[in-house]
Amino acid sequence: GLAGATADPRYHIWLEDWDVMAEDDAAQFTRIQANADGFGVDLQLEQIKPPALQGQNGLSPKSGEAGNASYYYSLTRLLTSGTITIEGEAFTVEGATWKDHEFSTSALGTRALGWDWFGLQLDDNRELMLGQIRLVEGGVEPAFGGLLVYPDGSTRYLPQSALTLNVTHTWVSPHTGATYPAGWNLSVDIGEPEPLEITLTPLLADQELHGGGGIDYWEGAVQISGDATGYGYAELTGYTQQMTGRF
Numbered sequence: 001g002l003a004g005a006t007a008d009p010r011y012h013i014w015l016e017d018w019d020v021m022a023e024d025d026a027a028q029f030t031r032i033q034a035n036a037d038g039f040g041v042d043l044q045l046e047q048i049k050p051p052a053l054q055g056q057n058g059l060s061p062k063s064g065e066a067g068n069a070s071y072y073y074s075l076t077r078l079l080t081s082g083t084i085t086i087e088g089e090a091f092t093v094e095g096a097t098w099k100d101h102e103f104s105t106s107a108l109g110t111r112a113l114g115w116d117w118f119g120l121q122l123d124d125n126r127e128l129m130l131g132q133i134r135l136v137e138g139g140v141e142p143a144f145g146g147l148l149v150y151p152d153g154s155t156r157y158l159p160q161s162a163l164t165l166n167v168t169h170t171w172v173s174p175h176t177g178a179t180y181p182a183g184w185n186l187s188v189d190i191g192e193p194e195p196l197e198i199t200l201t202p203l204l205a206d207q208e209l210h211g212g213g214g215i216d217y218w219e220g221a222v223q224i225s226g227d228a229t230g231y232g233y234a235e236l237t238g239y240t241q242q243m244t245g246r247f
Contacts, residue, residue, distance in 0.1 A: 035085075043082035045097060049153040052076055054129060056157075060102070061143040062133060063109025070104035076119070076127035076149045096121055098233065111135045114238010115144075116165070116181065118200065118222070122230040125151040128188065130163055134238060148190050162189040168199070173218075175210045178240040180218045198226035200234065216240040 005013040011022035011030070018034035023044070032043045054060045054072040061069045081094040098119050117131040127149040133141035146158035169183035182205060188196040200222045207220025218236040237243055 032082075038087055040085040041082070042085075043080050043093075043097075045078040045080050045099075047075055047078055049075065049077050049149065052127075052129075052147060052149045052153070052155050054102075054147055062107050063112070063141055063143050065109050067106050068109045070102045070107045072100070072102040074101070074119070074127075074129060074147075074149075075099040076129070077121060077125070098127070108133070108243055109141065111137065112141065112238075112243055114217075114243045115235070117235040118186075118232055120198075120200075120222075120224055120230060120232035122224065122228045124228060126228070128232075130158070130165075130186070130188070132160065132163065132165060136242065146188075148188075156191060158188065158190070163187075164195075171202075171205045173206070173208050173210070173216075175208060176216050176240050178208075178216065178218075180208070180236055180239050196227050198224050198228055200224060200232065202234070203231075210240075214241075 003015045010025060011027045013020045020030055020032050023029040023031055028047050030045045032041060032045065034041050051073040052075075054074060055069070058071055058073055059069050060072040076098055078097045078099060080097045083090045084093050085091070098121065100119070113134045113136045115131055115133045118128070120128040120130070122128070128146060130146035131144060133144050135141060140160060142160045145160040146163060148156040148158060150156070164187040166185045167181040167183065168185055169181070170179050171182035172179050182202055184200045186198050186200060190196050203221045203223055208216065208218045210216040215237070218234070218239070220234060222232050222234050224230040224232055
């Protein structure tokens with residue numbers, strides 16, 4: 001009874017008193033409510049684009065080895081409004097959020113060190129999911145790439161060969177001593193005459209999650225500039241502990 005999920009009569013997922021619940025039968029509108037010591041959220045989300053299927057029609061390979069893949073879809077732009085409460089003070093907020101749903105039995109290959117993942121919402125109503133899986137011996141896994149979502153919800157698969165990611169800055173964690181990338185120049189071949197050239201900059205240097213669960217990693221908000229503008233989210237793992245054998 002501590003957690004559960006149901007689709008009948010409506011979509012509802014909960015973990016103790018944290019829950020996500022559909023407000024209509026089609027689940028176009030959902031509500032997220034969660035409260036803990038010092039913070040809380042109460043948000044309504046409206047789905048305005050269809051699910052974007054990552055990888056090969058929703059099956060996202062993480063290596064060339066059989067079985068190392070996940071089923072993976074994204075709702076890349078959810079119109080969001082509500083309140084965030086911090087230390088008892090409520091703030092009214094609105095914007096766009098992103099939902100990822102990824103599930104698997106085994107995901108990473110045996111040579112995976114960690115990953116750099118980006119979910120980017122561009123101001124022109126396009127979204128980009130981009131990532132690279134770094135290998136223990138150096139280099140990146142060629143099987144994992146990205147996805148471009150157009151304003152009408154249609155998508156374009158982006159192979160790893162379409163992505164060029166160069167680190168421009170680093171940040172050393174005062175908590176774990178790990179050195180993380182802290183800025184990137186990104187070139188993406190999106191099938192147009194010229195590649196999309198953008199720069200990603202963390203909004204705050206210290207967005208490391210540490211000291212719990214046995215995995216320390218950096219996960220936080222970034223700003224987009226260059227050929228396109230907007231905001232996004234980055235997740236960086238394998239900079240303190242190898243991810244090999246964990247997923």
